[in-house]
Amino acid sequence: MDSTEKDAKVKQSSRRRFLTQGAALAGLTAVGGIRSARGQKSESRVPDERSYSSFYGVPSHFESTVREMAPNQYPHMLSTLTPQQDSVGIITPSGLHFLNLRNHDAPPSIDPQQHRLLIHGLVDRPLIFTLEELKRLPSVSRIHFIECRGNTIWPGGNHSGFRTVQETHGKASCSEWTGVLVSTLLREAGVQKEGTWIIAEGADAGHHVKSTPMEMAMDDFMVAYGQNGEAVRPEQGYPMRMIAPGSVGIFNVKYLRRIKVVDQPYMLAAENTYADLRPNLQGKRLWFNYYWQPKSVITRPSGGQQLPRPGFYEITGLAWSGGGAIRKVEVSTDGGQTWKEARLQDPVHRKAFSRFFLDWTWDGQEAVLQSRCTDEQGDVQKSMDEFAELWGYKPGSIDINTNSGAMVNVIQPWKVDREGRVENAFLI
Amino acid sequence: MDSTEKDAKVKQSSRRRFLTQGAALAGLTAVGGIRSARGQKSESRVPDERSYSSFYGVPSHFESTVREMAPNQYPHMLSTLTPQQDSVGIITPSGLHFLNLRNHDAPPSIDPQQHRLLIHGLVDRPLIFTLEELKRLPSVSRIHFIECRGNTIWPGGNHSGFRTVQETHGKASCSEWTGVLVSTLLREAGVQKEGTWIIAEGADAGHHVKSTPMEMAMDDFMVAYGQNGEAVRPEQGYPMRMIAPGSVGIFNVKYLRRIKVVDQPYMLAAENTYADLRPNLQGKRLWFNYYWQPKSVITRPSGGQQLPRPGFYEITGLAWSGGGAIRKVEVSTDGGQTWKEARLQDPVHRKAFSRFFLDWTWDGQEAVLQSRCTDEQGDVQKSMDEFAELWGYKPGSIDINTNSGAMVNVIQPWKVDREGRVENAFLI
Numbered sequence: 001m002d003s004t005e006k007d008a009k010v011k012q013s014s015r016r017r018f019l020t021q022g023a024a025l026a027g028l029t030a031v032g033g034i035r036s037a038r039g040q041k042s043e044s045r046v047p048d049e050r051s052y053s054s055f056y057g058v059p060s061h062f063e064s065t066v067r068e069m070a071p072n073q074y075p076h077m078l079s080t081l082t083p084q085q086d087s088v089g090i091i092t093p094s095g096l097h098f099l100n101l102r103n104h105d106a107p108p109s110i111d112p113q114q115h116r117l118l119i120h121g122l123v124d125r126p127l128i129f130t131l132e133e134l135k136r137l138p139s140v141s142r143i144h145f146i147e148c149r150g151n152t153i154w155p156g157g158n159h160s161g162f163r164t165v166q167e168t169h170g171k172a173s174c175s176e177w178t179g180v181l182v183s184t185l186l187r188e189a190g191v192q193k194e195g196t197w198i199i200a201e202g203a204d205a206g207h208h209v210k211s212t213p214m215e216m217a218m219d220d221f222m223v224a225y226g227q228n229g230e231a232v233r234p235e236q237g238y239p240m241r242m243i244a245p246g247s248v249g250i251f252n253v254k255y256l257r258r259i260k261v262v263d264q265p266y267m268l269a270a271e272n273t274y275a276d277l278r279p280n281l282q283g284k285r286l287w288f289n290y291y292w293q294p295k296s297v298i299t300r301p302s303g304g305q306q307l308p309r310p311g312f313y314e315i316t317g318l319a320w321s322g323g324g325a326i327r328k329v330e331v332s333t334d335g336g337q338t339w340k341e342a343r344l345q346d347p348v349h350r351k352a353f354s355r356f357f358l359d360w361t362w363d364g365q366e367a368v369l370q371s372r373c374t375d376e377q378g379d380v381q382k383s384m385d386e387f388a389e390l391w392g393y394k395p396g397s398i399d400i401n402t403n404s405g406a407m408v409n410v411i412q413p414w415k416v417d418r419e420g421r422v423e424n425a426f427l428i
Numbered sequence: 429m430d431s432t433e434k435d436a437k438v439k440q441s442s443r444r445r446f447l448t449q450g451a452a453l454a455g456l457t458a459v460g461g462i463r464s465a466r467g468q469k470s471e472s473r474v475p476d477e478r479s480y481s482s483f484y485g486v487p488s489h490f491e492s493t494v495r496e497m498a499p500n501q502y503p504h505m506l507s508t509l510t511p512q513q514d515s516v517g518i519i520t521p522s523g524l525h526f527l528n529l530r531n532h533d534a535p536p537s538i539d540p541q542q543h544r545l546l547i548h549g550l551v552d553r554p555l556i557f558t559l560e561e562l563k564r565l566p567s568v569s570r571i572h573f574i575e576c577r578g579n580t581i582w583p584g585g586n587h588s589g590f591r592t593v594q595e596t597h598g599k600a601s602c603s604e605w606t607g608v609l610v611s612t613l614l615r616e617a618g619v620q621k622e623g624t625w626i627i628a629e630g631a632d633a634g635h636h637v638k639s640t641p642m643e644m645a646m647d648d649f650m651v652a653y654g655q656n657g658e659a660v661r662p663e664q665g666y667p668m669r670m671i672a673p674g675s676v677g678i679f680n681v682k683y684l685r686r687i688k689v690v691d692q693p694y695m696l697a698a699e700n701t702y703a704d705l706r707p708n709l710q711g712k713r714l715w716f717n718y719y720w721q722p723k724s725v726i727t728r729p730s731g732g733q734q735l736p737r738p739g740f741y742e743i744t745g746l747a748w749s750g751g752g753a754i755r756k757v758e759v760s761t762d763g764g765q766t767w768k769e770a771r772l773q774d775p776v777h778r779k780a781f782s783r784f785f786l787d788w789t790w791d792g793q794e795a796v797l798q799s800r801c802t803d804e805q806g807d808v809q810k811s812m813d814e815f816a817e818l819w820g821y822k823p824g825s826i827d828i829n830t831n832s833g834a835m836v837n838v839i840q841p842w843k844v845d846r847e848g849r850v851e852n853a854f855l856i
Contacts, residue, residue, distance in 0.1 A: 047534035051662040054508045055494040057523040059484070060666045062540055063659050066483040080482045088606035088654030089569035091519065095485040096658065106475035112490055135728075136741050141517035141773050141783055178516035226516030228656065230524065231491050234479040238488045300563075313564050345569050347775045355569055 067096055070170065071161025077102055079148070081170025084299045084318065090143065090345060090353040092173035094228045099235050100148060100171075100249075108204050110255060112231075112239035115203065117223065121261035124190030131225060131239050137180045140222065143352040145320045147172035147292055148249040152408040153426055163424055165302035168412060172320070174353035175236075177243045178226030182259065183218045195261035199268070200242050203257040210251050211265040212244065216290065220245050220351075223256060246322030246351035247290045248407060291322030294381045295409035296329055296356070296373040307420035310364035315342075319354045321375035328374040329356040335368035335413070336383075342371070350376075367416040368425055384410045384426070495524055498598065499589025505530055507576070509598025512727045512746065518571065518773060518781040520601035522656045527663050528576060528599075528677075536632050538683060540659075540667035543631065545651065549689035552618030559653060559667050565608045568650065571780040573748045575600035575720055576677040580836040581854055591852055593730035596840060600748070602781035603664075605671045606654030610687065611646045623689035627696070628670050631685040638679050639693040640672065644718065648673050648779075651684060674750030674779035675718045676835060719750030722809045723837035724757055724784070724801040735848035738792035743770075747782045749803035756802040757784040763796035763841070764811075770799070778804075795844040796853055812838045812854070 050061040059065075065086040070079035078101040082092055101107070112131045120126040151171035153162050162168045182198075191214070198217045202208040212221070222243040225232055232238045237254030244251035265288070296319035301307060315333070319326045325348050330339035345355035356371065372381045382390070387410045413425035478489040487493075493514040498507035506529040510520055529535070540559045548554040579599035581590050590596045610626075619642065626645045630636040640649070650671040653660055660666045665682030672679035693716070724747035729735060743761070747754045753776045758767035773783035784799065800809045810818070815838045841853035 048537035048662045048666075049534045051537070051666075052534040054497070054506070054527070056487070057495075057525065057527070057661050057663045060540075060659060060662045061537070062666075065658060067485075069482070078482070086659075087657055088567075089604040089657050091604050091657040093657045094521070097485065099482070099485075106477045106480040109476035109479070109489070112488075132736075136739075138742050138787060139516075139744065139785065176517040176519050229515055229517050229519040229521045230493060231488060231514075233485050234476045234488045235485045238476075238479075238490075308560075311564075314566050316567065347777075349775075357567065359566060 065096070067099065068166060068170075071167050074150075079150075079171065081166045082173045084165045084169050084172075084297070085302050085305065087299055087318065088355075090174055090318070090349070090355050091228060092175060092353075094175065094230075094233050094236070097146075097173040097175065097233070097236055098148065098171045102206055105205065107234040107238070108255060109234070110203060110239060115239050115257065117240060117256060118258045119185055119189045119261075120258070121199075122192040122195035122263060123186070123261050124192065125188070127185070127189050134180055134223065134225060134240065138184055139178060139180055141176055141178040141226070142220075142222070142245070143174060143176050143349045144243060144245040145172055145174040145351065145353050146243075146249050146252050147295075147320070149407055152295075152410065152412075153424075159424075159427055163427065164304040165297055165299050165412075168303070168424065169297045169299075169318075171249070172318075172353075174318075174320070175227045176229065177222060177224040179222045179224035179240070179243065182221035182223060182242075185223065185259070186218065186261070189261075191261055194263045197262045197265055199258075199260045199262055199266060200251075200253040200256060201258040201260070202237075202241075202253045203255040208250075208253055209268050209271055210242075210253050211262075211267070211271060212247075212251060212290075213265075213288075214261075216244070216247070223259075246292060246324075248292065251290070289407065292320070292407055293409040294321040294323065294326070294373045294375040294379050295319070296326075296371040296381055297412045298331070298369050298371050298414055301369065301416065301422045302414055303422055303424040305422045307362060307416060307422065309420065310362050313360050313362055315358045315360045315369060317356055317371050319356055319371065319373035320352065321373070321377075321379070322351060323379055324376040325350045326354040326373050327376050327378075329354070330372045330374075331356070331358040331360075332370045332372070333360055333367050336370055336411075339372065362416065362420075364418060366418060369414045369416065369422075370411050372411050381409055381411055493524070495527065496594060496598075499595050502578075507578075507599065509594045510601045512593045512597050512600075512725070513730050513733065515727055515746065516783075518602055518746070518777070518783050519656060520603060520781075522603065522658075522661050522664070525574075525601040525603065525661070525664055526576065526599045530634055533633065535662040535666070536683060537662070538631060538667060543667050543685065545668060545684060546686045547613055547617045547689075548686070549627075550620040550623035550691060551614070551689050552620065553616070555613070555617050562608055562651065562653060562668065566612055567606060567608055569604055569606040569654070570648075570650070570673070571602060571604050571777045572671060572673040573600055573602040573779065573781050574671075574677050574680050575723075575748070577835055580723075580838070580840075581852075587852075587855055591855065592732040593725055593727050593840075596731070596852065597725045597746075599677070600746075600781075602746075602748070603655045604657065605650060605652040607650045607652035607668065607671065610649035610651060610670075613651065613687070614646065614689070617689075619689055622691045625690045625693055627686075627688045627690055627694060628679075628681040628684060629686040629688070630665075630669075630681045631683040636678075636681055637696050637699055638670075638681055639690075639695070639699060640675075640679060640718075641693075641716075642689075644672070644675070651687075674720060674752075676720065679718070717835065720748070720835055721837040722749040722751060722754070722801045722803040722807050723747070724754075724799040724809055725840045726759070726797050726799050726842060729797065729844065729850045730842050731850055731852040733850045735790055735844060735850070737848070738790050741788050741790055743786045743788045743797060745784055745799050747784055747799065747801035748780060749801070749805075749807070750779060751807055752804040753778045754782040754801050755804050755806075757782070758800045758802075759784070759786040759788075760798045760800070761788055761795050764798060764839075767800065790844065790848075792846060794846060797842045797844065797850075798839050800839050809837055809839055 067080040082098045117129045148171035242253040298317035329342040342356035342358040415425040495508040508527045510526045545557045576599035670681040726745035757770040770784040770786040843853040
């Protein structure tokens with residue numbers, strides 16, 4: 001937490017110094033002066049009226065943890081990033097969920113009483129639902145991540161501006177989503193034999209659409225109207241959106257108004273197919289690259305943070321995979337020479353953020369911190385070199401604004417220098 | 429969702445009627461007019477600027493789901509209630525977490541850089557932590573409910589105003605909490621042999637304190653600085669609070685500034701011991717009544733809601749227990765004559781909300797809906813009669829303003845009349 005904001009109203013009557021040394025677990029300091037600590041009454045009688053509403057609460061005015069604009073913005077899009085460096089647990093607060101806005105438009109204002117969801121195409125019984133009707137159907141609540149295809153530093157791309165974990169990994173967020181499984185809806189509609197694909201379409205101005213194989217949709221796709229215990233936020237698709245667990249963000253169609261069952265992928269003009277090129281495919285493009293490979297990042301300590309002094313620190317971060325549950329996270333504090341298995345937050349959810357933890361005592365020397373995860377399918381997160389080889393990247397040759405790139409899941413190194421400054425080792 | 433707010437800016441160009449009958453699963457309607465549904469573009473091009481901030485997002489301006497004041501307020505306290513009727517999943521949005529404010533004060537404004545946590549008393553090494561130092565220690569993230577002792581209708585009390593599930597059960601909420609286990613802190617401090625209790629004290633103006641046996645504190649108590657992925661909200665104890673999983677709300681000391689290890693419960697003047705009287709204790713009061721017994725309530729349909737017509741509905745609600753994990757929830761739709769086992773949201777967390785679901789087809793006749801849960805210890809939620817007998821309540825004899833009462837966990841009946849109106853059956 002970078003609480004730099006000052007509240008002039010707060011009386012700073014207590015100027016005593018309680019700690020002469022950090023309370024590092026490796027050598028906790030016994031401190032006298034208990035009377036002075038008990039006397040700390042300075043702030044307690046000042047009401048926090050700026051952070052209080054009896055109807056709907058807000059964060060403390062001391063908190064400066066907010067989304068920020070992405071570096072290297074695409075010209076046609078505005079992207080704001082989740083502040084992963086201050087994240088705790090596995091839930092991203094809805095107010096801090098990352099966001100991509102085409103044409104820099106605000107999200108559409110959709111009256112939930114006017115909105116309809118249409119299920120049609122190669123089905124026996126076309127169906128239309130109001131939001132209230134959808135809410136009467138059997139529902140599920142599941143924790144899933146959503147990650148933009150453009151998240152994380154691109155091999156060979158322009159790395160300037162990617163200093164913090166918000167900048168390198170801020171286009172991924174995780175929520176408890178509530179809604180109706182697409183399989184429930186399609187079984188009611190009765191999918192015809194030829195119905196092997198679906199097209200999902202949003203009610204936003206751009207009418208975003210996306211084709212998906214029936215098998216994926218029937219597995220665990222969800223039409224979600226709830227996010228973290230309340231209605232989906234307008235920025236996230238209010239009043240309803242597709243959740244395509246583990247898939248690239250663009251499959252999670254917001255403002256969902258239509259699911260059409262079709263017999264092939266239609267490659268509509270409005271679809272970003274993002275065809276990916278891999279050298280061993282001999283020039284043929286990988287049109288359908290759906291699921292995120294295992295990916296993790298240390299969120300604390302991370303780029304831009306400062307370790308005040310040598311001693312005990314908990315290293316913590318997030319791991320996730322489109323392949324299912326995270327099985328293992330390993331952490332290296334010596335630049336990849338040795339790895340230790342990290343503790344995982346219990347329980348582990350499929351296709352969701354997993355929080356990991358490792359105890360570490362910093363000796364005051366240079367250190368490079370990295371995390372590497374393995375998912376339930378046995379797939380392992382890749383190093384930059386392994387990733388570049390797989391996708392045929394040549395360092396320095398990729399222009400982030402013209403190359404469609406692939407879904408980057410490289411191991412992120414953070415370098416700690418002798419002054420305790422933490423930097424993105426890719427920029428050094 | 430009661431979206432009564434109107435947005436004058438929204439063009440309501442689409443006046444076509446898509447549905448002539450509800451999409452009840454028991455008889456879903458095949459609907460023509462697909463062209464008209466595809467044509468619904470009315471709201472999509474109007475940006476929702478009122479619900480959008482690039483830095484920190486907010487709910488849709490169509491949403492009217494907010495906290496409301498509790499009925500039958502205590503004179504010395506302001507209570508606002510979580511809108512359970514619109515809840516989904518198991519996480520309560522931090523902005524909708526219930527709230528008790530003594531003297532109607534706003535929460536205190538506490539500068540996190542000035543705040544200190546003191547561990548002292550019968551320990552070998554007294555310790556003081558800043559927030560940043562606390563965050564360096566090994567942490568946990570766990571989902572737990574907090575419930576005010578005064579939640580839910582009191583047997584024999586004044587029931588007027590308890591019409592909705594927000595009013596009957598709104599003083600309970602559930603969050604993902606992140607922080608350091610008290611056992612971690614106390615092991616570092618070194619608890620002395622005589623240290624059998626702790627006293628936790630807040631930095632609020634009233635210096636709220638609470639005594640707890642060492643065994644409970646060492647089990648799973650946590651000093652939390654994180655709530656639902658960000659800093660604890662000021663209303664919930666910013667910058668840090670005690671989490672006492674499964675215990676009555678008052679043990680979860682907000683604005684925590686001190687944990688003192690002591691050799692007995694001190695019954696300090698500021699403690700609300702809430703001594704409970706039970707007939708079989710022969711006049712001796714039950715001073716220490718910590719844990720919530722198993723409790724559940726149907727949130728949808730619930731009091732004040734309206735079923736538009738006969739047909740399929742999903743019944744859903746919340747169950748929780750201080751005794752650990754919920755093992756089973758049963759639902760009756762015939763006033764308690766028969767019970768069916770409900771489906772539980774997976775995974776089930778200990779001492780947390782569990783979401784349950786049951787398919788139901790309403791035949792248009794009068795119905796009384798109830799839920800009853802069982803926890804991992806085999807304890808079963810009580811009927812009003814069973815509860816009144818256990819605690820010696822005589823219907824009509826209790827004044828909510830003078831009797832300390834007990835922690836009510838009675839089965840809540842909702843009555844559906846032939847017009848589909850849902851009412852609190854205790855008020856009929």
